[in-house]
Amino acid sequence: MKTVKDYIRTIVDFPHEGILFRDVTTLFADPRGFRMCVDQLLAPYAGLPIDKVAGLEARGFILGGAVAHQLSTGFVPIRKKGKLPGATISQSYTLEYGEAVVEIHDDALQPGEKVLLVDDLLATGGTAEAGIRLIERLGGQIAGCAFVVDLPDLGGRKRLEAMGMEVHALCAFEGL
Numbered sequence: 001m002k003t004v005k006d007y008i009r010t011i012v013d014f015p016h017e018g019i020l021f022r023d024v025t026t027l028f029a030d031p032r033g034f035r036m037c038v039d040q041l042l043a044p045y046a047g048l049p050i051d052k053v054a055g056l057e058a059r060g061f062i063l064g065g066a067v068a069h070q071l072s073t074g075f076v077p078i079r080k081k082g083k084l085p086g087a088t089i090s091q092s093y094t095l096e097y098g099e100a101v102v103e104i105h106d107d108a109l110q111p112g113e114k115v116l117l118v119d120d121l122l123a124t125g126g127t128a129e130a131g132i133r134l135i136e137r138l139g140g141q142i143a144g145c146a147f148v149v150d151l152p153d154l155g156g157r158k159r160l161e162a163m164g165m166e167v168h169a170l171c172a173f174e175g176l
């Protein structure tokens, strides 16, 4: 039987020369693949008291929405700067070149709510760390961080675990 990893396509030299881009659109487009991946992402959290799923733009929205529906929780988007219409708080993080900013609505969570953070891929962990900081600044408690793909050579898992986070990933690819 095919695994989640088998559905992920690799595009060479995107967006830069030397990068092996792990493309989850082929996983999402397949009905068996998408169901398998959503089911496996939420399995460690089924039956736990999760209040909200937070998804990181953009591919974390696709997964996070499906996971939230299945867990019967609310969904909270963490977006790139300037996209959310209401009052927000912001967090900057480091990219390969320069900095980026993500935002969350300042009323998206109640203090003490338990939040599952979802994204497609964990590389350096900069994006996820920024999301965690936003959630914690609103008083949310991170129940876990769930990813489809881990790129262990980029150190994201170690970075999040050093923050005390529980990290689940469905598969890993070695190398960049």
Ligand SMILES: O=P(O)(O)OC[C@H]1O[C@H](OP(=O)(O)OP(=O)(O)O)[C@H](O)[C@@H]1O
Pocket (backbone or CB within 6 Å): 056, 057, 058, 059, 060, 119, 120, 121, 122, 123, 124, 125, 126, 127, 128, 156
């Ligand atoms: O662990 P990191 O080094 O932070 O990288 C991981 C992030 O990079 C990708 O998103 P990207 O920033 O390309 O945004 P997109 O989903 O909007 O294309 C991916 O979907 C993660 O969100």
Ligand SMILES: Nc1ncnc2[nH]cnc12
Pocket (backbone or CB within 6 Å): 019, 020, 021, 022, 023, 121, 123, 151, 176
């Ligand atoms: N190799 C990679 N494939 C897909 N998304 C990524 N985000 C950061 N590195 C990536």
